[in-house]
Amino acid sequence: MRHVKHVKIRKQLLAVLLCAVLFMGGVQSSTRPVWAAGQSTWYATNNRMEDSFEFALEDGTLVINALPSADGNKYAMVRIGDGEKIYFPIDSPEAIDLPGEDGIYYVEIYLGKAKYGNYQGVIYDEDLGIEIKNGAASFVESPVYDNNRKLYEKASASDTALGYYTQPSHRVESNASEIKALAKKIVNAGDSDYEKIRKVHDWVAANIWYDWDAYRTGKNNVAEASKVLVCKRAVCAGYANLTAALLRSLGIPTKVINGYALGASTTNTWNDYAVSGDTANHAWNEAYADGRWIILDTTWDSSNDYRNGSYSKGTGLKYRKYFDPTLEFFSMDHRIMPETEYSTYEREQAFEKALTLSKTSLTLKKGQTAKLTVKTSKKYIHLKDAKITYTSSNKKVASVSANGKIKAKKAGNALITVKIKLEGVTLTRQASVKVKNESNRQT
Secondary structure (H helix, E strand, O other): OOOHHHHHHHHOOEEEOOOHHHHOOOOOOOOOOOOOOOOEEEEEOEOOHHHOOEEEEEOOEEEEEEOOOHHHOOEEEEEEOOOOOEEEEOOOOEEEEOOOOOEEEEEEEEEEOOOOEEEEEEEOOOOOEEEEEOOEEEEOOOOOHHHHHHHHHHOOOOHHHHHHOOOOEOOEOOOOHHHHHHHHHHOOOOOOHHHHHHHHHHHHHHHOEEEHHHHHHOOOOOOOHHHHHHHOEEOHHHHHHHHHHHHHHOOOOEEEEEEEEOOOOOOOOOOHHHHHOOOOOEEEEEEEEOOEEEEEOOOOOEOOEEEOOEEOOOOOEOOOOOEOEOHHHHOOOEEEOOOOHHHHHHHHHHHHHHEEEOOOEEEEEOOOEEEOOEEEOOOOOOHHHOEEEEEEOOOOOEEEOOOOEEEEOOOEEEEEEEEEEEOOEEEEEEEEEEEEOOOOOOO
């Protein structure tokens, strides 16, 4: 789902001729509360320093420690709540007085290339809030942050998981020749995985158009990565699938994440349904590099629009607001949801075909032993990541140890059941055992 805030950015474009008086950076509020000495809180929007807004609350002021200088921007305008607008060069850190009354105040930040000209909103609505209570200030935490933290931290980074998310899958045709060829053109051979992720993010955001026609009508909705690449338009699923396909073709583990976001189909606030509903309305990605899953939302970082059969011009990627955001900032308008049943089913089908037993039937004589093992036909599946259990239907006939060693005890038949738990999937395999009293060669 496309974020309604992209529409608001264009509406909030400030074509203002600013007088010199307005550019006295650090204009102070007329009221200043008494603050606890040394009180301080820190907040950053992105993990990548070049793209991050960084703030601190210190002794009654909002200290702006860093602003991204992407797209050649040189100046910033900041307003807290309904307070006055403060203008300053972005390379000069600024401290702005906080309001004197208790309440929640939201911060607006606009960036521009010149003192006198157009300013574009980058932090607005409820992106960043400050709560003042009893003379103490703190940054507002999203009501879905704790949910996001738990699900994000739960995400597996086992060798099997990382290997699985480099494989082609439904609508993510990372093995298609045109996908692989494009990915190689986007990146350089010497780039780190992190840099490759950033470059793919930038390319998709700049070269794919959000299909408002498909969003409104539900028709001609293209989601397959290879088809998105041809027509250059999609809704969020197409953006996420193409991003995943390009990155997987480069050997970078990449997931398509389904969740809920405060976009065009919502009231743009965290109401009860938005916080706890079970219907996803958006898709984005997580890609693995430097020992962690990196969040990226190419849909929301693209300002390309396809409307009434026409592609917008002169837009594309503006800011990497949703490239490697901090979880605190991302949670202000995105809620991660548990994995969909289809995603689990797709992984189950992949493992189902790849995992087999070394034997499915054995004939043993009394006292004889044999070893039953699980085998895989896929290199990306690492059995060390699996929990494997063995049970016998008749221990008096044939027992089985925790590592699959079978011992024939007396004549009869038994069924060995093997359960394989791997990356949220449980598979069952069985082997029949026939035990005879007379001497028989193992089969």
